[in-house]
C-alpha cells in the first residue's frame with residue numbers, strides 16, 4: 492500500500508491526467524477519444540524531439556566547462572551574454588518546451604536569470620523559422636515591426652525578471668536537483684538511476700529514490716581514477732568534476 496502511495500505521490504501529474512481521462516471517458520466518451528488523440532499527437536512529437544534535446548543537455552552538463560557558460564551566459568557576461576542568448580534562442584528549432592531542459596542545464600552551469608529569460612523568450616516568439624512564416628503570411632513589414640518591438644520587450648523583460656527572481660528562488664536549487672558539492676558535480680535531474688556510480692564508487696555516490704546523489708564530493712588522493720571511471724561509464728553523462 493505504501494509503495495502504491497509513493498508511486499502516486501511521485502507521479503502526481505500523471506495520476507491527475509489519468510483520473511481526468513477516466514472521468515471524461517465515463518461522462519463524455521466522444522471528448523475522451525478526441526483528447527486521447529490530441530495527447531497522442533503531442534506524445535509522438537515529444538518522442539521525436541526530446542531525445543535530441545536530452546542529448547544536448549547531457550552534452551552541456553558533461554562536456555561544457557562551467558567557466559565557459561559563466562563567461563558567455565553568466566551574470567558578468569554583459570552585452571556579449573545578451574547577444575549570445577538572443578542568437579541561441581533565435582536560431583533554435585523545435586517547440587518551446589524543448590527549451591526548458593536546455594535552459595535548466597545552462598542555469599545549473601552558471602547562466603544568469605536575465606539571459607535565460609532572453610533565450611526562452613526569443614525561442615518562443617521570434618525564432619528565425621517562425622519569422623520566415625510570419626513574413627510569408629502576414630507581410631515582411633508586419634514581421635519586422637513586430638520583431639523590433641518584441642526584441643525591445645524581451646531585453647526589458649530579462650532585466651526586470653533578473654531583479655525580481657533570484658537563483659535561490661528556483662525549485663531545482665531548493666530541491667537539490669543539481670548536486671554540486673566541491674569537486675564532484677552531478678545533474679540529478681538527468682540521472683536515469685542505473686546505480687552504476689554507487690556500485691563502482693560507493694564512497695562517493697548513493698542511490699536514493701532511483702536517483703544518484705553525491706555522498707562525498709571531495710576526491711581522496713589516489714582515488715581520482717575511480718571517479719574518472721564512473722564519469723566515463725555513467726550512461727547519462729551527468730557526472731563531472733571541477
Ligand code: SF4
Nearest residue numbers: 682683685686688725
Ligand atoms: S551512473 Fe549516472 S545515470 Fe547511473 S545512477 Fe549514477 S549518475 Fe545516475
